[in-house]
Amino acid sequence: MSAAEEVVTEAAAVEAVPKRAMTLGYGTSLVVLAALILTPLFVKNFIIFQMTMLLIYGLAVLALNILTGGSGQFSLGQSAFYAVGAYTSAILMEHAGMNYALTLPVAGLICFGFGFLFGQPALRLSGVYLALATFALATAMPQLLKLGYFEHWTGGVQGLVVTKPDAPFGLPMSQDMWLYYFTLAITIAIYIASVNLLRSRSGRAFMAIRDNEIAASAMGVDVALYKTLAFGVSAGITGVAGGLGAIAVQFVAPDGYTITLAISLFLGMVVGGVGWLPGSIVGSAFIIFVPNIAEGISKGLSGAVFGVLLFLVIFLVPHGARQVAIIAQQLIGKLKKN
Amino acid sequence: MLSTLRIAAVSAAVVAIVTTSTAAFAQKKYDTGATDTEIKIGNIIPYSGPASAYGVIGKTEEAYFRMINDQGGINGRKINFVTYDDAYSPPKAVEQVRKLVESDEVLAVFNPLGTPSNTAIQKYLNGKKIPQLFVATGATKWNDPKNFPWTMGWQPSYQSEAQIYAKWLLKEKPDAKIAVFYQNDDFGKDYLKGTKDGLGAKAASMIVMEESYEVSEPSIDGHIVKIKAANPDVLLIYATPKFGAQTIKKTAELGWKPLQIITNVSASVGSVMQPAGFDNAQGVLSAAYAKDGADPQWNDDPGMKKWLAFLDKYMPGADRTDGSIVYGYGAAQTLAKVLEMCGNDLTRANVMKQAASLKDFEPDTLLPGVKINTSAADFAPVAQLKMQRFKGQKWELFGEIISGDVPAD
Numbered sequence: 083m084s085a086a087e088e089v090v091t092e093a094a095a096v097e098a099v100p101k102r103a104m105t106l107g108y109g110t111s112l113v114v115l116a117a118l119i120l121t122p123l124f125v126k127n128f129i130i131f132q133m134t135m136l137l138i139y140g141l142a143v144l145a146l147n148i149l150t151g152g153s154g155q156f157s158l159g160q161s162a163f164y165a166v167g168a169y170t171s172a173i174l175m176e177h178a179g180m181n182y183a184l185t186l187p188v189a190g191l192i193c194f195g196f197g198f199l200f201g202q203p204a205l206r207l208s209g210v211y212l213a214l215a216t217f218a219l220a221t222a223m224p225q226l227l228k229l230g231y232f233e234h235w236t237g238g239v240q241g242l243v244v245t246k247p248d249a250p251f252g253l254p255m256s257q258d259m260w261l262y263y264f265t266l267a268i269t270i271a272i273y274i275a276s277v278n279l280l281r282s283r284s285g286r287a288f289m290a291i292r293d294n295e296i297a298a299s300a301m302g303v304d305v306a307l308y309k310t311l312a313f314g315v316s317a318g319i320t321g322v323a324g325g326l327g328a329i330a331v332q333f334v335a336p337d338g339y340t341i342t343l344a345i346s347l348f349l350g351m352v353v354g355g356v357g358w359l360p361g362s363i364v365g366s367a368f369i370i371f372v373p374n375i376a377e378g379i380s381k382g383l384s385g386a387v388f389g390v391l392l393f394l395v396i397f398l399v400p401h402g403a404r405q406v407a408i409i410a411q412q413l414i415g416k417l418k419k420n
Numbered sequence: 421m422l423s424t425l426r427i428a429a430v431s432a433a434v435v436a437i438v439t440t441s442t443a444a445f446a447q448k449k450y451d452t453g454a455t456d457t458e459i460k461i462g463n464i465i466p467y468s469g470p471a472s473a474y475g476v477i478g479k480t481e482e483a484y485f486r487m488i489n490d491q492g493g494i495n496g497r498k499i500n501f502v503t504y505d506d507a508y509s510p511p512k513a514v515e516q517v518r519k520l521v522e523s524d525e526v527l528a529v530f531n532p533l534g535t536p537s538n539t540a541i542q543k544y545l546n547g548k549k550i551p552q553l554f555v556a557t558g559a560t561k562w563n564d565p566k567n568f569p570w571t572m573g574w575q576p577s578y579q580s581e582a583q584i585y586a587k588w589l590l591k592e593k594p595d596a597k598i599a600v601f602y603q604n605d606d607f608g609k610d611y612l613k614g615t616k617d618g619l620g621a622k623a624a625s626m627i628v629m630e631e632s633y634e635v636s637e638p639s640i641d642g643h644i645v646k647i648k649a650a651n652p653d654v655l656l657i658y659a660t661p662k663f664g665a666q667t668i669k670k671t672a673e674l675g676w677k678p679l680q681i682i683t684n685v686s687a688s689v690g691s692v693m694q695p696a697g698f699d700n701a702q703g704v705l706s707a708a709y710a711k712d713g714a715d716p717q718w719n720d721d722p723g724m725k726k727w728l729a730f731l732d733k734y735m736p737g738a739d740r741t742d743g744s745i746v747y748g749y750g751a752a753q754t755l756a757k758v759l760e761m762c763g764n765d766l767t768r769a770n771v772m773k774q775a776a777s778l779k780d781f782e783p784d785t786l787l788p789g790v791k792i793n794t795s796a797a798d799f800a801p802v803a804q805l806k807m808q809r810f811k812g813q814k815w816e817l818f819g820e821i822i823s824g825d826v827p828a829d
Contacts, residue, residue: 128522333540
């Protein structure tokens with residue numbers, strides 16, 4: 083009895099989000115898409131690089147959003163999946179001479195398998211305990227990558243330098259711009275796939291588990307399968323993001339994938355709005371740009387300034403970007419009526 | 421006929437004008453980041469994150485260039501020092517360096533810290549032909565002018581320091597039984613390699629034990645007990661400060677008295693010798709290339725007097741015992757020297773050329789006799805160290821300046 087009670091109370095940890103509220107309307111989507119396509123034509127390569135990183139972290143946050151917002155499971159271990167994806171791409175490119183675009187599905191598949199397997203023991207855990215188990219995974223990963231046994235492939239502490247791809251077919255664009263559009267295409271594909279996933283039977287199963295595990299299983303949802311599946315899908319997408327990240331940064335090293343990254347991604351999800359997929363990009367922007375803003379305000383106290391900014395966001399808009407979007411929508415609605 | 425003459429005259433005049441104007445150009449040449457009034461220098465350092473203690477280096481360098489600017493700048497140009505936080509994360513380092521290069525448009529990237537961060541940005545900077553000058557890491561791979569002509573180290577490499585210990589042992593204790601205790605990462609392994617290279621053919625017979633530990637281990641006591649069982653008479657401690665202190669302490673607790681040599685990285689009096697206990701640390705050996713800010717023997721040293729005056733005016737309240745301040749001052753002074761040597765030719769190529777032409781340069785904070793020498797084939801500026809022995813509550817230097825240049829393979 084007490085177990086049932088526990089599950090019921092824990093389910094409330096992630097607020098139920100109706101699936102229609104998980105996406106943007108068509109009009110808004112098109113405007114955002116147009117902005118993402120057109121902006122790089124007018125800005126410097128450095129900004130394009132930052133926008134590429136924005137999309138890549140956006141993907142990783144989206145993956146976490148499917149896991150937490152969709153199926154209600156916590157993870158502080160996303161950096162581990164991100165690292166596995168990054169290393170898979172880097173090793174295949176540098177040691178096996180594989181084309182960069184082909185390494186991404188491999189990275190995704192390997193991470194899917196990894197996540198699915200990790201989901202098995204994680205089944206026994208929920209809430210904060212699951213968060214801690216994944217936390218252990220994130221802390222262990224950088225050290226595993228440094229292990230002597232793998233050093234031949236991973237390059238150990240020194241990491242691996244990755245060659246950046248040129249634009250194909252002699253297209254007259256810089257490496258950065260090509261990589262950006264490449265990343266954008268993948269991001270859009272994964273975003274659409276994720277939205278469809280959450281609207282499908284499986285997505286409904288995820289959300290049923292999130293809202294009430296017992297009720298879900300009573301309705302015939304295979305809780306164990308769908309929980310591990312959510313882990314697998316989330317890890318797979320994170321892996322693709324990791325692979326893209328390795329190509330964009332041109333370097334992988336254990337120090338790039340510490341627990342700090344996992345916490346940043348978690349932060350991105352909360353700031354973007356748990357369970358609201360478009361918020362992933364907003365969350366990603368937060369984790370990339372706000373530390374820079376904080377540093378601009380005070381170099382010595384950048385961490386503290388970042389903390390204050392984060393506190394303000396959580397205090398003023400606890401539901402993150404989703405809340406801002408809803409308020410904006412209501413305002414526009416009011417204006418239209420007038 | 422007349423028209424041909426006129427053409428000849430006009431072309432002669434044009435040629436004359438062109439020649440004179442190129443001559444004028446030859447006097448002042450600039451790349452992005454340098455103008456008549458300003459030189460823009462970029463830097464990344466961890467101000468936040470696990471390695472944020474090194475942030476002091478960036479602050480020292482900023483203060484040093486503020487002092488240079490107050491004194492009128494270098495050849496009449498002010499230094500605009502732009503420094504960003506990379507949190508010791510390679511992806512962040514790439515982002516910040518690209519910002520420095522593409523958005524701030526700096527002339528050179530100076531003293532970026534950490535082996536992972538520098539590896540991450542090396543290819544990018546070399547591809548763009550932007551100097552990655554005086555990197556703040558002791559890895560050996562920065563001295564590789566053939567493959568990376570835009571990257572240069574500054575401090576002695578770990579391998580060259582280890583070679584110095586090996587050379588000293590060969591000379592003073594040729595029948596030593598050596599145990600090497602090292603940190604299991606690139607830092608520790610570089611030292612191990614240097615030791616073996618330095619001992620040469622005798623390495624196999626002299627080294628009786630190699631024992632490594634992981635940074636994540638809370639205590640290394642077990643390792644020391646194991647090493648003692650092998651009964652060596654020399655213990656080489658290639659460990660970071662916390663573990664260095666633990667090693668010295670544990671050795672004393674076991675009542676074991678081997679000859680101990682500790683890496684320069686962990687030679688700090690405040691953070692290693694004192695926690696290990698001054699009594700336990702008597703007779704421990706190490707090597708140094710810079711003066712210790714807290715050591716009274718330099719009170720009358722003209723170089724350290726200048727350093728102290730700088731500290732009082734530009735970094736009031738700073739901790740004198742912090743080796744990072746001595747380090748940052750020395751590195752910044754070397755850069756100032758290079759920029760001064762560049763004269764009015766502030767192109768990136770000339771910055772590298774001048775950095776590779778330092779002759780017997782002695783920054784205020786380096787030990788007397790330690791000189792910076794570079795050439796087109798030698799990109800390792802500081803390559804000399806002096807042996808020191810811990811006595812009482814401070815290090816006592818002894819012996820000759822020893823050189824240990826190691827070319828990258």
